[in-house]
Amino acid sequence: MPVLARQIEAAGIATVIVTMMPDTAEKFRLSRIVGVEFPFGHAFGMPHDRAMQRMVAEAAVRLLGEATEPGSRVDLDIAWPVDDRTAYRDWQPAEPSPIVAYNLARGRPGNA
Amino acid sequence: MAVDSYKYLPRSFREGYEALPMQADTPVWSPLRVPVEQASIALLTSAGLYLKDSQPAFDTDRERANPQWGDPTYRLIPRDARQEQFAAAHLHLNPHDVLEDFNVALPLRAFGELDAEGRIGRLADEHYSFMGYQERSLAEWREQYAPDVVRRLEHAGVHALVLAPA
Numbered sequence: 157m158p159v160l161a162r163q164i165e166a167a168g169i170a171t172v173i174v175t176m177m178p179d180t181a182e183k184f185r186l187s188r189i190v191g192v193e194f195p196f197g198h199a200f201g202m203p204h205d206r207a208m209q210r211m212v213a214e215a216a217v218r219l220l221g222e223a224t225e226p227g228s229r230v231d232l233d234i235a236w237p238v239d240d241r242t243a244y245r246d247w248q249p250a251e252p253s254p255i256v257a258y259n260l261a262r263g264r265p266g267n268a
Numbered sequence: 269m270a271v272d273s274y275k276y277l278p279r280s281f282r283e284g285y286e287a288l289p290m291q292a293d294t295p296v297w298s299p300l301r302v303p304v305e306q307a308s309i310a311l312l313t314s315a316g317l318y319l320k321d322s323q324p325a326f327d328t329d330r331e332r333a334n335p336q337w338g339d340p341t342y343r344l345i346p347r348d349a350r351q352e353q354f355a356a357a358h359l360h361l362n363p364h365d366v367l368e369d370f371n372v373a374l375p376l377r378a379f380g381e382l383d384a385e386g387r388i389g390r391l392a393d394e395h396y397s398f399m400g401y402q403e404r405s406l407a408e409w410r411e412q413y414a415p416d417v418v419r420r421l422e423h424a425g426v427h428a429l430v431l432a433p434a
Binding site for chain 1: 269270271272273274275276277278285286288289290291292294295296297298299300301303304305307309312313314315331332335336359360361362363364365366368369371372373375377378379381382387388398400401406409410413414415417418421422426427428429430431432433434
């Protein structure tokens with residue numbers, strides 16, 4: 157995704173990335189970054205929580221309107237309303253992804 | 269408050285991501301060409317969402333056969349898409365919540381409200397759904413699909429893109 161963001165921004169379209177991994181977005185030197193401490197798959201918040209989703213959307217719009225230089229980053233102070241252990245478990249698929257299974261079978265952690 | 273970028277990352281991945289060196293020598297920057305209240309905005313997700321009655325699923329069979337490959341294609345999602353039209357094909361995520369409310373990944377409702385209230389110029393008619401797990405070189409994203417998205421955004425007069433990795 158950071159590669160897509162860079163390419164689209166470089167083509168002249170302003171981008172903002174809303175991400176659970178803002179440190180990684182910074183390593184790609186993206187233009188505008190909104191960090192959220194949410195489980196993967198939930199960049200805009202909890203299902204049916206319109207207020208939370210709206211806060212994240214507004215932060216992205218605000219950064220689009222106000223950022224004046226690349227690397228502009230805003231981290232949102234919104235607590236995920238599920239305990240860490242449950243949230244960590246629940247975002248993951250029921251069975252390991254093919255690459256995780258492949259790496260585990262070869263004794264290697266990590267992603268491709 | 270600083271977000272912990274690794275809080276929900278599988279433990280075995282954390283060290284690798286934390287140690288990741290800088291991935292680009294230079295920043296990228298395009299100014300927003302109009303005030304945000306006049307900007308046409310499109311959304312992009314990598315949650316593997318697609319419209320189950322009119323679009324093919326992302327190719328998870330091929331990924332199962334070749335775990336280092338991920339489907340690089342994308343689906344166009346209209347701004348008036350409804351929950352019951354969506355399915356998700358993404359082997360790295362539990363799809364439960366996004367199938368409960370796609371707005372967790374593709375917030376058409378919130379941006380539709382911002383459009384209606386005049387806080388943005390308008391929410392574009394077309395939005396973009398990818399499946400985020402990709403082969404390492406990202407060759408097809410770089411050479412085919414990113415330029416394709418740019419052409420579509422330009423053709424639609426979109427000023428800004430909100431990307432949300434899943």
